[in-house]
Amino acid sequence: MEGPAAGEPAAEPPAAEPALERVDPGSVDPATRQVLADPGWQRLHPVTPLLRGWKTLAVIFAVLVHQNFEHLLEPERPSWQLLAAVGGGIVLLTLLSVVWGVLAWRRTRYRIDAEAVHMESGVLFRQQRRAQLDRLQAVDVVRPLLGRLAGLAELRLEVAGGAGGGVRLAYLKEEEAQRVRNALLAAAAGVRYAEGEEAPEAPERPVVEVPVQRLLLSMLFSGLTVWVLVAVAGAVAAVFADGGVISLAAAAPLVLGALGAAWQRFTHGFGFSVAESPDGLRVRRGLLELRSQTVPPGRVQALRISQPLLWRRPDWWRVHVNVAGYAVGVEAQGEERLVLPVGTREELARVLAVVLPDLGTDEAPIDVVSAGLTGRDRDGGFTPVPPAARWLDPLARRRLGFRVTERAFLSRGGVLRRYLDVVPHERTQSLALQQGPWQRRLGLASVSLHSTPGPVAPQVRHLAAEVAAELLQEQSVRARTARAAAGPERWMERGTVPPARAAAPVPGERTAAPEA
Known part of the structure; x- marks a missing residue:
């Protein structure tokens, strides 16, 4: 079902079709009721304990065998007795693991309404989680190898609020996981359908295949x-x-x-592909474990475009993003935040058109990005660092700099590995000005923009102290103004209007900025 783009008013459908309605807080979403048949508490699939417990059993087996491996090879001892002891221990621990898994499964239940996903779990210590749908940052459907053999999938809901704030429904039937995903994205967007009508999967347009x-x-x-x-x-x-x-x-x-x-x-x-749909950016990838990620519109907090040294000749690029809710760790540091593992300049332009369609300039986003990645000093309208910075960073000094557009803040750097960080003004969480002892001696300072945890950590190093202080003040005004003008969290509610552009000054309009 086609839906209006993020930030545009919802068009009134024909009378013969079910009209989109604003979600009434406290009511049960009909699409979700259609998916689950019962709006009350639901259990996960009965095979869940087996799929979750096999790793524990493998670890137990490996530990027991490793501890008794040398004794099993000793000829003077009857190995059958030791084998019986090790086998008995494995059987006992396996039974305990199965019993514990069944208890944990029986104590785990979930419920979905129009406002949130509720989950209760725990055997000895009870835990309750509530994931607000209007704070939904990403929806992942994960199909591990064993789960695919059993026709099951895991549904991961990431919400704003940091690590531990999401909900994982493992495991559901693949068809059920897909239907629940569609219903959740519709409810999160502020859309519901007529009584008894199931939320369909939104159509998509392929963007990139690697x-x-x-x-x-x-x-x-x-x-x-x-x-x-x-x-x-x-x-x-x-x-x-x-x-x-x-x-x-x-x-x-x-x-x-x-x-x-x-x-x-x-x-x-492997199999990496990017597609655009009304419910957001869709990323599919994986060889043994298939993962389908959906990032709703406006949920990208920051973006980093990088190019290693050996990728310059084929002109390849890589794109990482910060998305609120993803756990901090190995996944957050790399592969989970990729929206383009390796792509050409044309493919990069297509991805930017989906993730950041408007940077608030008359130039195309790809032209701004290219100038940020390959330019030096004032190329591309960037503000460079002063000559004094050569004492602290002689190799990358000419690459360091920033640019402020009407919609975003850009900072660049890197010599062997070029990079460009982009942060929409409304996604700036906080700012900081830092000045080390050598920077104080040289009259320099660095400005950091704090985003959600992830691989992108925007910073402009070694600016003139006066320029850094003014940038900190102006950027805080831009962020506050942009947040006030941003659209609703439910991006397809009736009456939604495109977010107004920030009215804060841009570098070309500054009147009191000192020369670097």
Whole structure:
């Protein structure tokens, strides 16, 4: 079902079709009632304990075997007795794990209404979670390998509020998970349908598909390949140095770690595709574990576009984003926040048209981005750092700088690995001015824009102290004005109007800014 774009007024549908209505707080969403058949508390799929418990059983088996491996090889001891003891321990722990998993499953239930997703869990300690739909930041449908064999999927709801604020429904039937996802996105957008009508899946328009060949070449032309080669060369050199297996065993963790990182990057980027739909940005990827992410409109808090040194000749780019709600950790640092693992300049322009369609300039977003990634000094309308910064960062000084447009703040840097950070004004959480001892001596300071936790940490280093102080003051005004003019969290409610552009001054309009 086609829906209006984010920020545009909802068009009045024909009389013959069900009209979009504003969600009435406290009422049960008919689409969700249609999905769940019963608006009360629901349980997860009965196979959930098995899918969750196999990892625990594998760890128990590995620990017991590792602790008794040497004793099993001793000829003077009757190995059958030890085998019986180890087997009995495994059986006992397996039974305890199964009982605990069943109890945890029976104590876990969830309920969905028009305002929030409620979840209760816990055996010894009870836990209740409430995820507000108007604060919904992303919806992920995850299909692990074993889950796909059983026809099950996990539904992950990420909401604003930091780590631990989301809800994970694992596991549901794949069809049910998809229907619940559609109903949640419709309710989060402020749309509901006539009584008894099921929320359909919104149509999508393909934007980017990353070929496997390009993904492999991008891994070859990256620092990860160097890490793998160094690890393997070190292991081989250690073996030839003393001719023993001990050196190989000592170097094995380094080799396995490097190969594991390479494998993880490949599996996370395999089958990567980006699509645009009325309910937001859709990202699909995965080899063994299939993941389908949906980020509703306006939920991208910050964006980083980067280009490693070896990617300059083929002109490839990578895009990370910050999205509120994703946990801080390994996932947050890399692959979970990717919206483009490796793409051409044309594909980057298409992704920007979806994520940040308007930067508040007369130029196309791709032109602004290109100037930020390849330019120096004042190229592209950026404000550079003063010459005194060469004492603190002689290599990257000419690349450092910032630009403020009507809709966003941009900062650039990097020599070997170029990067450009973009933060919409209304998504600025807070600002900070920092000045170290050497910066004080040189009359310099750095300005940081705080976003939600993630791989993007915007900062402009080594500005003139006067320029940094003025930037801090002006950017706080821009952020406050943009937040006041931003649209509603439920982006498809009737009467929604496009968010007004911030009325704060831009660099070209400054009158009291000192020269750097």
